[in-house]
Amino acid sequence: MQENYFHSETVLLGKGLPSGGPWTPASLAAAAPSLLAEQLSLPAAVLSASALQHNLLWMREFAQAYGCQLAPHGKTTMSPALFRMQLDAGAWGITLATAPQTVAAHGEGVQRVLLANQLVGKGNFELIASLQQRDPGFWFACVVDSADNVAALGRYFSARGQQIKVLLEIGLAGGRTGVRDDAQAQAVLDEIARWPDAVALVGVEVYEGVASDEAGVRAMLQRSLAQWQAIRANGGFRRLPAILSGAGSAWFDVVAEEFSVLANDADAQIVLRPGCYLSHDVGIYRQAAERIHASNPIARTMGSSLQPALRLWAYVQSRPEPGKAIIGLGKRDAAFDAGLPVPALHYRPGDAAATAAAAHWKVTAMMDQHAFLELQADDVLQVGDMLCFDISHPCLTFDKWRHLLVVDDAHRVVGAVSTQF
Amino acid sequence: MQENYFHSETVLLGKGLPSGGPWTPASLAAAAPSLLAEQLSLPAAVLSASALQHNLLWMREFAQAYGCQLAPHGKTTMSPALFRMQLDAGAWGITLATAPQTVAAHGEGVQRVLLANQLVGKGNFELIASLQQRDPGFWFACVVDSADNVAALGRYFSARGQQIKVLLEIGLAGGRTGVRDDAQAQAVLDEIARWPDAVALVGVEVYEGVASDEAGVRAMLQRSLAQWQAIRANGGFRRLPAILSGAGSAWFDVVAEEFSVLANDADAQIVLRPGCYLSHDVGIYRQAAERIHASNPIARTMGSSLQPALRLWAYVQSRPEPGKAIIGLGKRDAAFDAGLPVPALHYRPGDAAATAAAAHWKVTAMMDQHAFLELQADDVLQVGDMLCFDISHPCLTFDKWRHLLVVDDAHRVVGAVSTQF
Numbered sequence: 113m114q115e116n117y118f119h120s121e122t123v124l125l126g127k128g129l130p131s132g133g134p135w136t137p138a139s140l141a142a143a144a145p146s147l148l149a150e151q152l153s154l155p156a157a158v159l160s161a162s163a164l165q166h167n168l169l170w171m172r173e174f175a176q177a178y179g180c181q182l183a184p185h186g187k188t189t190m191s192p193a194l195f196r197m198q199l200d201a202g203a204w205g206i207t208l209a210t211a212p213q214t215v216a217a218h219g220e221g222v223q224r225v226l227l228a229n230q231l232v233g234k235g236n237f238e239l240i241a242s243l244q245q246r247d248p249g250f251w252f253a254c255v256v257d258s259a260d261n262v263a264a265l266g267r268y269f270s271a272r273g274q275q276i277k278v279l280l281e282i283g284l285a286g287g288r289t290g291v292r293d294d295a296q297a298q299a300v301l302d303e304i305a306r307w308p309d310a311v312a313l314v315g316v317e318v319y320e321g322v323a324s325d326e327a328g329v330r331a332m333l334q335r336s337l338a339q340w341q342a343i344r345a346n347g348g349f350r351r352l353p354a355i356l357s358g359a360g361s362a363w364f365d366v367v368a369e370e371f372s373v374l375a376n377d378a379d380a381q382i383v384l385r386p387g388c389y390l391s392h393d394v395g396i397y398r399q400a401a402e403r404i405h406a407s408n409p410i411a412r413t414m415g416s417s418l419q420p421a422l423r424l425w426a427y428v429q430s431r432p433e434p435g436k437a438i439i440g441l442g443k444r445d446a447a448f449d450a451g452l453p454v455p456a457l458h459y460r461p462g463d464a465a466a467t468a469a470a471a472h473w474k475v476t477a478m479m480d481q482h483a484f485l486e487l488q489a490d491d492v493l494q495v496g497d498m499l500c501f502d503i504s505h506p507c508l509t510f511d512k513w514r515h516l517l518v519v520d521d522a523h524r525v526v527g528a529v530s531t532q533f
Numbered sequence: 534m535q536e537n538y539f540h541s542e543t544v545l546l547g548k549g550l551p552s553g554g555p556w557t558p559a560s561l562a563a564a565a566p567s568l569l570a571e572q573l574s575l576p577a578a579v580l581s582a583s584a585l586q587h588n589l590l591w592m593r594e595f596a597q598a599y600g601c602q603l604a605p606h607g608k609t610t611m612s613p614a615l616f617r618m619q620l621d622a623g624a625w626g627i628t629l630a631t632a633p634q635t636v637a638a639h640g641e642g643v644q645r646v647l648l649a650n651q652l653v654g655k656g657n658f659e660l661i662a663s664l665q666q667r668d669p670g671f672w673f674a675c676v677v678d679s680a681d682n683v684a685a686l687g688r689y690f691s692a693r694g695q696q697i698k699v700l701l702e703i704g705l706a707g708g709r710t711g712v713r714d715d716a717q718a719q720a721v722l723d724e725i726a727r728w729p730d731a732v733a734l735v736g737v738e739v740y741e742g743v744a745s746d747e748a749g750v751r752a753m754l755q756r757s758l759a760q761w762q763a764i765r766a767n768g769g770f771r772r773l774p775a776i777l778s779g780a781g782s783a784w785f786d787v788v789a790e791e792f793s794v795l796a797n798d799a800d801a802q803i804v805l806r807p808g809c810y811l812s813h814d815v816g817i818y819r820q821a822a823e824r825i826h827a828s829n830p831i832a833r834t835m836g837s838s839l840q841p842a843l844r845l846w847a848y849v850q851s852r853p854e855p856g857k858a859i860i861g862l863g864k865r866d867a868a869f870d871a872g873l874p875v876p877a878l879h880y881r882p883g884d885a886a887a888t889a890a891a892a893h894w895k896v897t898a899m900m901d902q903h904a905f906l907e908l909q910a911d912d913v914l915q916v917g918d919m920l921c922f923d924i925s926h927p928c929l930t931f932d933k934w935r936h937l938l939v940v941d942d943a944h945r946v947v948g949a950v951s952t953q954f
Contacts (some may be wrong), residue, residue: 126954127633131659149654153633185543187865187902209902212548212574229902232848232861232917234571234882257851258916288903289859296853427653430678430710432717440631440712444608444932444954449864461655474855480631480928481608481650482709494652495679496671500688507901511865511933514954518799533863533935 117193118161118527126514127445128156137193140517147498147523154498155426155441157509158308160528163421164390164518168201170418171389177410178204178368178382183207183226183357184351185387188507189490191516192220193529194390205251207385211236217533218243218250222354226357227254228319230261230289231276237268239426244274253277253304253355255317257290259303266307275310279317279355280343282336287322287511297339302349313348315355317339317379324472329363344379345524353381361388362400365408386505387481391422395451395504420502422516423510424453428497429482434489439499442481451504455485459498466523469499490523514516538614539582539948547586547935548866549577550599557950558614561938564853568846568919568944576847576862578930578937581929584614584842585811585909585939589622591839592810597623599789599803604628604647604778606808608930610939613641614950615811626672628806632657635951639664639671647778649676649806650697651682651710652697658689665695672700674776676738678711680724681810683770687728696731700776701764703757708743718760722769734769736776736802737761741784750784754791761796765800774802782809783821786829809927812843816872817924823860841923845874849918850903859921863902866933872925873899875908880919887944890920891920 127133130145130152143153145156175182181204186195195206196218205224208214214225231240233256235319243250256262256278280300283290291297304311318336325331340356343349356374359367364386374380388397398420405417426441446453455469470491477484487493489511503509510516511533518527540559550556551566551573566572568579596603602625607616616627616638626645629635632688635646652661652675677683677699690697712718725732744750761777764770777795780788783867785807797800807932809818819841826838848864867874875939876890891912898905908914924930931937932954939948 126637127631129633131663153631153656153660154654210574216547229861230850230916231574232850233919235551235574239574242552255851260852260916264917283853285854288900288905289853292853322798409893427657429651429653431681432678432704432708432710432713433706440650443766443870443929449869479709482880484709495651495681496685497562498654508864512954533931 115183117197118529120193120530122530124515124528124530128513129153129155133291141523141527145525147525148459148466152525155424155445157445157513157517158425159391159516159529160421160422160423161518161520163419164343165393165418166388167418167421169199170414170416171386172201173414174410175368175384178372180372180382180384183383183385184390185228185385186217186386189390189510190216190533191510191529192217192222192530192532193522195220195222198390204383207387211239214252215243216241218247222251224251226383226385227252228317230254230256230258231265232261232265234268236337237265240276241269241272241274252281253279255279255281256300256304257281257283257296259299262300262307262311262392266303266310270307270310271322274310277312277314277346278304279315280313280339282316282318282332282339284322284328284332284489288319290318301343309315312350313343314350315357316343316353318358319360320358320367321360326366330370331364333358333367337371337373352379352385355381356385357383357385359384359386361386361397365404365411389418391506391510392418392420393422393506394454394502396421399421422503422506423456424501424503426499426501428493428495428499431493431495437485437487439485440481441483441501444458444480446478446501446503447505447506447508448478449505449508452500454504455499456502457500458493459500461496461498464502538618539616539950540613541951542950545936545949545951546809548574549934549936560579561946566946568940569880569887573946575843576866578934579844579846579940580812580937580950581842581844582939582941584840587837588811588813588842589618590780591835591837592807593622594835595831596805598683598788599727599790599793601786601793601803603802603803604804604806605811606649606781606806607638608634609808610811610931611637611952611954612931612950613638613643613953616641616643618742619811625804628808633661635673635700636660636664639668643670644670647806648673649738651677651679652686653682653690657719657725659685660698662690662693662695674700674735676700676702677721677725678702678704678781680720683698683721683724683728687724687731691731697733698733698734700736700778701760703737703739703753705743705749705753710739711739715921719751722764733771734764735771736778737764738776740781741779741783741788747787750787751791754788756780758792758794773800775800776802776804778804780805780807782807782818786825786832789790791896810839812927813841813924814843814927814933815841815875815923838938843927844877845922845924847920847922849916849920851915852914852916856908858906858908858914860904860906861902864899865901867899867922867924868926868929869899870926870929874904874922874924876920876922877923879914880921882917883918887921921945
């Protein structure tokens with residue numbers, strides 16, 4: 113049932129495919145090529161079907177336990193098949209970062225988008241206004257932290273005879289976007305009030321991931337909650353329930369804890385926006401998951417944690433020196449800004465099964481198309497051996513691939529998903 | 534004439550386009566949207582038509598002066614329209630890094646590919662063997678540095694009744710791929726000799742960019758030349774002229790100098806493989822160009838140097854603090870591994886013209902979809918202003934875009950090129 117998401121008829125091009133083709137996710141699933149039988153060109157990016165399913169259900173259960181709704185940040189995967197999987201599993205909507213991402217998601221059937229950024233510039237206004245005009249059933253809201261931006265939105269959407277929904281964004285001094293203090297917030301709210309037809313305030317939003325520690329995160333969340341309550345008290349929301357939204361992929365548990373004081377408030381709709389839970393990783397987000405599993409009472413009772421679902425396969429490309437292997441995997445294939453890929457499995461074509469990679473094998477650097485793997489001189493690795501790597505930072509790994517293969521636990525392809533970066 | 538490369542009928546999707554569509558390079562050229570009139574969604578990646586043309590002719594003139602041929606490294610742009618532009622300007626072939634890149638280039642009409650990597654793994658063997666079978670006129674050669682790899686190629690291509698052309702790759706101790714010494718080289722040559730029908734040695738190749746300084750580069754090149762001469766003396770090349778190839782984008786002048794001792798040798802074909810000259814940058818490759826212009830006698834007489842042709846436009850997304858602007862441009866849009874984007878132009882919609890960005894505006898960090906720009910508190914930058922950025926490291930900027938707009942000097946779109954990563 114769930115695998116239908118991975119059987120589209122989109123034509124796939126580029127790396128990580130078998131010879132022949134043109135291939136589609138559906139024809140790949142029918143051919144069921146095997147990674148271990150070398151029926152694909154490497155490097156290839158793979159998603160574990162079972163780990164995706166596990167992570168999907170894990171986050172649904174977690175959010176439900178706190179009375180929160182999910183609008184997973186789609187910029188991580190930009191894969192509409194995964195968006196549909198998330199929506200069918202009960203997500204309220206999809207969060208996105210830009211107007212073109214919104215157009216791509218809408219084109220693939222997404223009907224509710226929270227843009228976790230200001231919408232800036234006439235070209236981007238036009239993309240959204242055109243969508244709203246073509247599809248009156250499409251729900252879209254963006255965030256605002258600037259009176260200038262509200263005025264620009266007001267002028268544009270008013271001239272188009274349209275309304276744009278906005279959430280006030282709370283920020284942190286020294287952080288990224290968002291209002292720093294009450295005076296900035298009030299300037300934005302005052303400007304919104306000047307455009308009663310064109311600009312509708314529907315909630316408060318925060319990205320707590322810019323805070324440097326848990327105390328900072330909690331302070332941002334409490335300020336956001338207080339701002340939401342103040343606006344509600346003043347009758348400032350255009351509709352009730354009004355949205356209160358936070359949560360990147362690292363602190364979603366703390367956001368759920370802090371915001372769930374409103375879980376039984378009929379005026380409030382709490383929306384969490386983690387983006388990386390579906391693929392997870394073994395770097396920055398595994399660290400976050402370990403903290404969550406150790407400290408969050410709900411996560412502790414769930415009996416399992418998120419699983420890394422995104423991996424990369426590549427060949428040993430050269431063994432030029434005893435202590436070094438060059439791998440056919442580079443910055444063109446994997447994120448490298450928050451930890452380098454980590455060898456997980458080793459397979460020599462013809463062997464019965466893949467085995468765990470040696471713990472001392474370590475990627476020390478990457479170039480565009482190559483990785484440097486540090487070995488011990490007597491390690492058996494040879495040119496043509498296959499390695500499977502875990503990764504850190506899924507966002508910047510997804511965007512290196514126009515499609516990712518979906519595989520079963522025997523490393524056989526059961527489908528694929530396209531990306532639309 | 535030259536602009537025909539930018540007028541294909543490929544459908545474009547994703548970021549950096551006007552509203553409406555679907556757009557193709559041809560329909561974009563017909564509509565000629567203006568960046569300054571905000572007729573496009575930002576961020577957008579642009580190539581200057583005039584700078585591309587300048588760089589194309591500059592490198593042709595440089596290579597001709599040294600009696601060298603060009604096989605520009607196509608992995609930089611992975612843009613077949615630019616490959617055709619390079620081939621029509623006299624390039625002998627296109628260099629690529631992987632088998633899927635080769636398939637993509639061949640599919641767009643490229644008929645001669647030098648793979649500057651070992652071809653490893655059955656899935657990749659099959660991609661190349663299928664191409665050679667379907668198109669006997671397609672010329673393909675890869676490099677080898679491992680007897681194991683030669684044996685694997687020999688077994689596979691011999692079983693297919695085909696021949697694979699190879700160049701011996703010279704490497705550097707502590708470097709990347711390539712044989713480290715004469716013993717390793719001889720082992721590879723011995724294995725090649727075991728496959729007289731299936732494996733044909735057609736040259737010697739080196740990537741000198743792994744050396745740490747000019748002396749190291751020259752030493753690698755001299756060793757490569759000596760190896761080429763020794764093989765020629767032993768009658769080891771399958772055909773004459775035999776190829777001697779080097780040159781990334783940083784040391785192509787030194788490669789031309791060292792290898793041009795063979796320029797009048799009828800047995801030799803010198804092939805340079807710079808990849809980044811067409812787009813150039815203001816970071817690592819501008820530094821290289823400054824060295825070249827200061828030290829190379831040919832470059833000095835040419836009266837001009839390479840010009841940065843690849844730029845990114847983005848909006849000021851937020852002005853949350855006096856000394857900081859958040860820009861709608863991130864790791865999803867620009868390379869960040871060899872210097873962050875550098876503000877070049879500032880434009881406020883409605884102004885008469887773009888002006889030079891202030892010298893003290895500095896990108897201090899990037900997240901996936903945002904850049905942090907350091908300002909002075911009284912700088913005029915406001916939300917909705919446009920900034921044009923120069924970049925460092927074109928390879929990892931091109932691969933963030935499925936197409937790049939080609940613009941004239943008035944920032945009007947005159948076409949586009951697709952990428953095939």
